[in-house]
Amino acid sequence: MLLKKEELPQVAHPMMNILHEEEVDIVNQLYDALKKGDIEKADEMFKVFLADIEDHFSTEEDMMRESRFFAYQMHKGEHDTMKQKIYQLYEDWKKNKNPEEVIKFLEEDFKPWLILHISRWDAETAMHVGDTI
Numbered sequence: 139m140l141l142k143k144e145e146l147p148q149v150a151h152p153m154m155n156i157l158h159e160e161e162v163d164i165v166n167q168l169y170d171a172l173k174k175g176d177i178e179k180a181d182e183m184f185k186v187f188l189a190d191i192e193d194h195f196s197t198e199e200d201m202m203r204e205s206r207f208f209a210y211q212m213h214k215g216e217h218d219t220m221k222q223k224i225y226q227l228y229e230d231w232k233k234n235k236n237p238e239e240v241i242k243f244l245e246e247d248f249k250p251w252l253i254l255h256i257s258r259w260d261a262e263t264a265m266h267v268g269d270t271i
């Protein structure tokens with residue numbers, strides 16, 4: 139398991155919390171498959187993870203646009219940077235199928251990023267979106 143749901147900061151918007159919990163489920167399944175060296179399962183879960191990242195980020199970006207969130211560009215910029223890293227990692231994965239490389243990224247990059255991103259950007263966005271409903 140890469141991270142527990144309890145480690146996720148909660149924000150003031152139920153749908154965003156659900157998006158984050160679903161992502162934790164998926165990334166944990168990817169992580170566990172990599173740890174076991176189950177390449178086939180990891181391959182499948184990596185694709186699910188990519189689709190989930192797209193859904194997670196674009197849902198938040200839609201919410202920000204609809205509520206005219208003042209820091210849209212900065213929050214979206216954070217998403218874009220992480221998305222680029224994940225797509226680059228996926229390209230490397232397709233070539234090398236090296237579980238260690240992906241495990242290292244998830245532990246040292248993605249996990250701390252997600253926790254910090256939620257507490258810094260999603261929490262602020264959730265409060266703003268909540269105010270406009």
Ligand SMILES: [Fe+2]
Pocket residue numbers: 154158194198256260
């Ligand atoms: Fe988020």
Ligand SMILES: [Fe+2]
Pocket residue numbers: 195198213217255259260
């Ligand atoms: Fe976000």
